[in-house]
């Protein structure tokens with residue numbers, strides 16, 4: 001293996017840089033050349049890349065985002081979008097590739113294997129933590145801590161004013177980020193895509209908590225569960241109380257990676273590269289029970305966080 005490529009795809013996640021650093025440094029130890037593809041799949045289509053040496057990744061371990069940049073490129077799924085990728089691969093003559101990203105990137109990675117015969121190893125990186133085969137994906141822990149910090153701050157003003165706050169948390173169709181944010185902040189309510197909910201029940205539970213003497217409420221809404229604007233409008237109309245809304249949005253994707261994400265990203269980036277040099281491919285590296293494990297690149301969806309919510313209700317953590 002003389003020449004490997006590396007790209008970051010999909011939504012950026014804190015810790016992608018740490019993973020990239022580990023890939024470059026590990027490959028360097030094997031005397032291989034590393035080609036960093038710019039802007040993910042778009043860079044592969046347009047042929048924009050740079051040769052990376054350890055100096056290219058110095059000082060990036062603690063940086064948020066991705067220095068390689070990223071881009072949503074759904075066109076890769078089509079023959080027209082894939083054709084220029086084939087041309088770039090022919091020119092680059094790569095022996096393997098590490099793809100750092102989420103499920104969309106892994107579909108792309110599997111296509112690289114299938115249609116272009118390129119050995120690929122995937123490294124899971126998305127704040128959603130919705131990728132099967134790993135307990136955590138890079139960026140989730142950082143995003144969770146950002147959300148916790150934000151909700152704690154909102155709580156101060158909610159209790160001071162005696163208001164209801166509806167706070168929307170990212171995570172696409174997967175509710176784990178919202179569920180864990182709710183548990184860690186002692187929120188009164190959480191709405192998840194995986195658990196059917198009715199606005200009537202939400203209002204009833206909040207009204208009952210007020211009868212028990214509460215004078216504020218924090219309601220976490222996973223973005224895949226519904227619109228925070230709808231929830232806050234209905235609560236205000238039905239309970240006739242002061243309601244405010246906060247959409248955390250892309251704030252959750254930025255900032256320096258947590259210690260947990262830095263370490264996990266470094267481990268996974270290193271292992272992914274070592275696997276390529278061992279001749280393995282078509283796999284994703286993940287962390288299961290704190291051990292690095294591999295699973296196929298293409299697989300089913302991850303089980304939802306229903307049990308997390310059930311535990312929270314059993315522990316009386318929600319209203």
Ligand code: F6P
Pocket residue numbers: 011072102126127128170171172223253
């Ligand atoms: O998949 C990561 C994620 O941040 C989701 O939580 C969110 O739904 C989506 O990306 C937002 O995508 P974009 O950055 O393209 O708006």
